Amino acid sequence: MTKYVFAPFALLAIASAPEAAPSPAEIVSSAPATAWQDIAQEDLLEMTLANGSVVTIQLVHEFAPVHVANIRKLVAAHFWDGTSINRVQENYVVQWGDATEKKALPAGLGTAPASDYVRPLNGLGFLPLPYPDPYARRVGHGHGWPIATDGKQAWLPHCFGMIGVGRNLAPDTGNGAELYVVNGHAPRHLDRNLAVVGRVIDGISALTTLPRGTGALGFYEKPEERTFITSIKAGSRDRWQNLRIESPSFAAYSLARANRHDAFFNVPAGGADICNVPVPIRKLSVQAGGQ
Amino acid sequence: MTKYVFAPFALLAIASAPEAAPSPAEIVSSAPATAWQDIAQEDLLEMTLANGSVVTIQLVHEFAPVHVANIRKLVAAHFWDGTSINRVQENYVVQWGDATEKKALPAGLGTAPASDYVRPLNGLGFLPLPYPDPYARRVGHGHGWPIATDGKQAWLPHCFGMIGVGRNLAPDTGNGAELYVVNGHAPRHLDRNLAVVGRVIDGISALTTLPRGTGALGFYEKPEERTFITSIKAGSRDRWQNLRIESPSFAAYSLARANRHDAFFNVPAGGADICNVPVPIRKLSVQAGGQ
Numbered sequence: 001m002t003k004y005v006f007a008p009f010a011l012l013a014i015a016s017a018p019e020a021a022p023s024p025a026e027i028v029s030s031a032p033a034t035a036w037q038d039i040a041q042e043d044l045l046e047m048t049l050a051n052g053s054v055v056t057i058q059l060v061h062e063f064a065p066v067h068v069a070n071i072r073k074l075v076a077a078h079f080w081d082g083t084s085i086n087r088v089q090e091n092y093v094v095q096w097g098d099a100t101e102k103k104a105l106p107a108g109l110g111t112a113p114a115s116d117y118v119r120p121l122n123g124l125g126f127l128p129l130p131y132p133d134p135y136a137r138r139v140g141h142g143h144g145w146p147i148a149t150d151g152k153q154a155w156l157p158h159c160f161g162m163i164g165v166g167r168n169l170a171p172d173t174g175n176g177a178e179l180y181v182v183n184g185h186a187p188r189h190l191d192r193n194l195a196v197v198g199r200v201i202d203g204i205s206a207l208t209t210l211p212r213g214t215g216a217l218g219f220y221e222k223p224e225e226r227t228f229i230t231s232i233k234a235g236s237r238d239r240w241q242n243l244r245i246e247s248p249s250f251a252a253y254s255l256a257r258a259n260r261h262d263a264f265f266n267v268p269a270g271g272a273d274i275c276n277v278p279v280p281i282r283k284l285s286v287q288a289g290g291q
Numbered sequence: 292m293t294k295y296v297f298a299p300f301a302l303l304a305i306a307s308a309p310e311a312a313p314s315p316a317e318i319v320s321s322a323p324a325t326a327w328q329d330i331a332q333e334d335l336l337e338m339t340l341a342n343g344s345v346v347t348i349q350l351v352h353e354f355a356p357v358h359v360a361n362i363r364k365l366v367a368a369h370f371w372d373g374t375s376i377n378r379v380q381e382n383y384v385v386q387w388g389d390a391t392e393k394k395a396l397p398a399g400l401g402t403a404p405a406s407d408y409v410r411p412l413n414g415l416g417f418l419p420l421p422y423p424d425p426y427a428r429r430v431g432h433g434h435g436w437p438i439a440t441d442g443k444q445a446w447l448p449h450c451f452g453m454i455g456v457g458r459n460l461a462p463d464t465g466n467g468a469e470l471y472v473v474n475g476h477a478p479r480h481l482d483r484n485l486a487v488v489g490r491v492i493d494g495i496s497a498l499t500t501l502p503r504g505t506g507a508l509g510f511y512e513k514p515e516e517r518t519f520i521t522s523i524k525a526g527s528r529d530r531w532q533n534l535r536i537e538s539p540s541f542a543a544y545s546l547a548r549a550n551r552h553d554a555f556f557n558v559p560a561g562g563a564d565i566c567n568v569p570v571p572i573r574k575l576s577v578q579a580g581g582q
Contacts, residue, residue, distance in 0.1 A: 090496050091451050114557065132423035134549075134562035160382050160476045171557050185451045185476050185566050189551055192558040205381050205503045212496045258425075260480055266405065266462050267483040271425035273564070275476050 021261035024253050028280045031249035036241040036282065037144070039201075044236040045075060049085075050228040053206030056236050057163060058281075059198040062124060062143050063156055064116045067165050067195040070109045070176035075234050077106035079177060084226035085210060089218025091184030094207040095166060096229060097177055105177060114171035117192050121147075121154040127245055131258065131271035135188045139274035141245040141254075145199075146274050148191060156196035159186045159275035161204055165195040183208045186275040201240060201281045243280040253280065312552035315544050319571045322540035327532040327573065328435070330492075335527040336366060340376075341519040344497030347527050348454060349572075350489040353415060353434050354447050355407045358456050358486040361400045361467035366525050368397035370468060375517035376501060380509025382475030385498040386457060387520060388468055396468060405462035408483050409444040417445070418536055422549065422562035426479045430565035432536040432545075436490075437565050439482060447487035450477045450566035452495055456486040474499045477566040492531060492572045534571040544571065 022030070045057040059068050074080065080096070083103070087095035124142030126149065133139045136148035139157065148157045156162060163181045167174030174195060181200055200207070215221040243250050256262075258272035313321070336348040350359050365371065371387070374394070378386035415433030417440065424430045427439035430448065439448045447453060454472045458465030465486060472491055491498070506512040534541050547553075549563035 090499065117558075129425075131425040133425060134420075134422040134564045135560050169554055183475075186564070187567070188564065189548070189556075189560045189567065191560065193551075193556050208381065209500050209502060211500060257480070260484075263460055265480075265484050267408075269426050269480045269482065273425045273477070273479065276478065276480065 020263040022256065023260070023262040024256045026262075027249060027253045027256055028243060031243060031247065031253075035244055035247035035249040037244050039144075039240040039242055039281075041235045043198075044240065045232055045234060046236055047080070047232045048230040049206055050230055051206075054203050055200055055206050056202040056238070056240070057198055058201045058240070060145060060156065060196070062145070063119055064165075064195040064197050066110045066112045066116050067174065067176050067197050070112060071179075071197060072234075073106050073108060074177055075232055078231065079103065079106060080229050080232040082228065082230075084228050085207065086213075086226055087180070087217065087219045088183070088207075088210045088212050090212050092182075092187060092218065093180040094183050094210065095178065095180040097166070097179065099223070099226060105175070109175050111172060112165070112174055112176065112195065116195050117171075118153040118155045121149045121152060124154055125246070126154070129254070129258075129272065129274060129277065131273075133274060135191060141250075141277070141279060144242045144245060144279050146277070146279070148188075148274065155192050157186060157274055158182050158188055158190045158194075158196065159199075159278065160184065161200045161278075162196050163198045163200065164190065165197055167194060181207060186273075202283065239284040241282050241284060245279065250280075311554040313547065314551070314553040315547045317553075318540060318544045318547055319534060322534060322538065326535055326538035326540040328535050330435075330531040330533055330572075332526045334489075335531065336523055336525060337527055338371070338523045339521040340497055341521055342497075345494050346491055346497050347493040347529070347531070348489055349492050349531070351436060351447065351487070353436070354410055355456075355486040355488050357401045357403045357407050358465065358467050358488050361403060362470075362488060363525070364397050364399060365468055366523055369522065370394065370397060371520050371523040373519065373521075375519050376498065377504075377517055378471075378508065378510045379474070379498075379501045379503050381503050383473075383478060383509065384455075384471040385474050385501065386469065386471040388457070388470065390514070390517060396466070400466050402463060403456070403465055403467065403486065407486050408462075409446045412438075412440045412443060412445040415445055416537070420545070420549075420563065420565060420568065422564075424565060426482060432541075432568070432570060435533045435536060435570050437568070437570070439479075439565065446483050448477060448565055449473050449479055449481045449487065450490075450569065451475065452491045452569075453487050454489045454491065455481065456488055458485060472498060477564075493574065530575040532573050532575060536570065541571075
């Protein structure tokens with residue numbers, strides 16, 4: 001055995017031994033068109049950085065209505081255009097907003113209450129995962145989102161890629177102008193303590209590869225370290241879809257995430273953490289609108 | 292309220308309201324010298340990248356003995372000097388080794404068996420966390436490491452920063468020459484399917500900020516995209532310590548990670564995921580050897 005391993009995981013993807021069960025990725029790629037649903041353009045935002053990178057964001061409309069309404073107003077007012085990425089903390093969050101703290105806010109921002117951090121579980125079409133969770137009584141999916149619940153109230157967990165609203169010490173002080181995205185292992189202790197308002201659905205690497213800030217909590221110490229945000233605009237140039245959580249394809253995908261029987265795996269886990277069962281999202285070209 | 296939030300988390304660190312409970316970081320920073328123990332120099336490695344960045348690695352000696360012995364032989368033979376980082380997959384792993392697949396391996400590498408992926412729980416001084424886990428019957432800490440167990444066998448979970456050995460499809464094909472580090476949310480489905488051999492204890496940002504590979508599974512498509520590894524050497528220029536998991540400070544830290552009562556938090560989680568209770572590690576300067 002002189003040849004040693006170069007690309008162990010690549011082999012997994014390439015191999016399609018007939019006896020092996022399909023991988024989660026294979027299940028998703030073979031899902032029928034009916035298993036996918038469009039993400040409304042009105043829930044999409046495009047953030048363009050000074051280096052030309054584009055980050056596509058999906059706002060949630062089932063949670064944090066006051067915060068999300070504020071964000072829509074801030075986008076409409078072009079508030080973030082010319083602001084910057086001010087904080088990159090390893091394995092925690094990337095945060096952006098107006099570092100000068102002097103930019104005028106648009107009129108009509110609502111006071112964003114802590115009650116916005118949770119909502120009733122009812123009405124979300126909640127499909128629980130059958131695995132225990134260290135943070136919540138139950139976790140699962142609803143309306144295309146990961147959800148955690150105590151059985152009565154529901155909230156969005158701080159998974160990788162989820163976006164939240166920064167605030168001051170008092171819980172009603174986050175107005176939506178200061179946003180962060182999780183760039184590492186899910187800091188679920190933040191759940192119910194901050195408003196989660198959406199997720200990055202494409203281009204997150206433009207944020208996760210930025211130099212880490214050397215100041216306290218990953219803030220940049222010098223203004224010139226900040227990456228400028230050219231704009232955050234409503235809508236996306238592309239058409240996006242998520243796999244319907246009610247589809248047989250999602251059920252098979254979710255089961256496979258917890259029980260890997262594809263060729264590489266010898267010991268299926270028998271469980272999965274909510275942040276390791278992300279809702280699959282795909283991009284369709286705008287031209288393919290009829291698909 | 293015209294002033295809005297710029298640095299919500301910074302305020303958390305700065306604020307020291309007398310009524311608030313100490314944060315996990317405050318508990319760690321006030322731990323007495325007796326709560327810390329040295330990490331043996333023989334378990335440390337320094338990886339230096341072509342750009343001068345240094346990544347400090349701690350090998351485990353309680354797990355994966357055949358794989359770890361191979362790694363020590365590979366270090367002694369300077370095997371990785373001149374090899375490269377070949378794969379950076381977003382929210383998964385960064386992987387390195389000999390991209391040419393032609394470099395001679397040192398003599399005497401042992402065949403690394405799948406039995407190396409687990410070991411008996413007995414003998415690890417296991418201290419369980421009192422929270423459920425979706426992947427294992429019980430999780431906790433032992434000998435300064437995070438541990439997952441089925442009650443009989445124990446293994447190291449794939450938390451952020453943990454290092455594993457790449458392999459081919461057959462479980463006994465990872466010899467230690469191809470290594471990866473977790474750069475995002477813990478891919479715990481890999482637990483017991485690969486040998487975890489250590490962790491990055493410092494400098495991980497040199498790896499996590501690298502451009503993501505655009506090939507399948509995050510492999511770089513062009514050789515010039517790879518970052519070269521100048522060397523991986525035994526030992527560290529610095530002295531490192533971990534917080535003893537048997538210390539009252541660790542117990543208080545662990546409890547606080549799951550139950551945040553410091554000023555910023557309104558709803559303590561009441562639980563924590565094993566990967567969110569990392570064992571605190573600190574650097575002492577070599578000059579301060581007598582501390």
